[in-house]
Amino acid sequence: MxxxxxxxxxxxxxxxxxxxxxxxxxxxxxxxxxxxxxxxxxxxxxxxxxxxxxxxxxxxxxxxxxxxxxxxxxxxxxxxxxxxxxxxxxSYENIRSDKDLVGFFLINYLGEILDNLIVGQTPQNKKYDLLLELLDILNDEIGRSRENKKEFFLMLANIYALKVLNLLGYRPEIQRCLVCHKAILLTKNIFDFSRGGVICEDCKKVCLIEDYIKVSDRVIKILQLAETKDLKNFLDMKIGPAEIDEFNKVIQRLLLVNMEKPLKSQEFYKIAP
Ligand SMILES: [Zn+2]
Incomplete structure (x- = not known):
């Protein structure tokens, strides 16, 4: 060899x-x-x-x-x-030389996530291939002008993070209500971080839930798509700034629950806990 x-x-x-x-x-x-x-x-x-x-x-x-x-x-x-x-x-030169420093942030962010979530020496196959796919996309796309550039690329990184969580067996429940197990009808739902998934409006009224945020119908749809669609499919999807922010908050809180320590690089975005 x-x-x-x-x-x-x-x-x-x-x-x-x-x-x-x-x-x-x-x-x-x-x-x-x-x-x-x-x-x-x-x-x-x-x-x-x-x-x-x-x-x-x-x-x-x-x-x-x-x-x-x-x-x-x-x-x-x-x-x-x-x-x-x-x-x-x-060397992914475009990511590294991005003048808005978004590329620099993403490298730190992804490094922290993987360093935290990947434990022990086991084959990574899909998770690893997905990372190379993400890095190629970022390298090709980061130099192009785009509205909400920071938040958009953070969303792509977070879609990758959600795929990694799924592959590690920490898949959040986003197809059915965690309590009544009925399919999520897109109405007023919440994301419960202690149970790890979506809870419907009816169950929310009768459950004691402390660690949650409201999730809009659109964001539940993005969460569902993030499980099944390839990363490149999100490049041309019409997703508004409020939905991107909401999605990023859900994933970053979900990561916090599954990690031993908070992400230092997250401070770049000043996202409220
Ligand atoms: Zn329910």
Missing amino acids: TRGVFAQRTFTMSKTYTTQGIILRRRDYHENDRLFYIYTKELGKIEFLAKGTKKITSKLNSSLEPFYLVNLMIAKGKIFDKLANVNVVK
């Missing part, structure tokens, strides 16, 4: 492995080194030590930016696996 630049290395296959993934985050380690956390398709979230990368002179740093798609060769280690070689497959 050794090929290209990897072939120059002298590691034996039994002590190294190659993989491809998206760089989620890094943290400093000791005086000169950094630990990197990578989202991969086959192995889930992996970490490795990259020697010398805390120094600005390190040549590796130009290949290890957050949300680069990279090919990696990693040497197994006793305490930490170590980076043996890296090359960049895609």
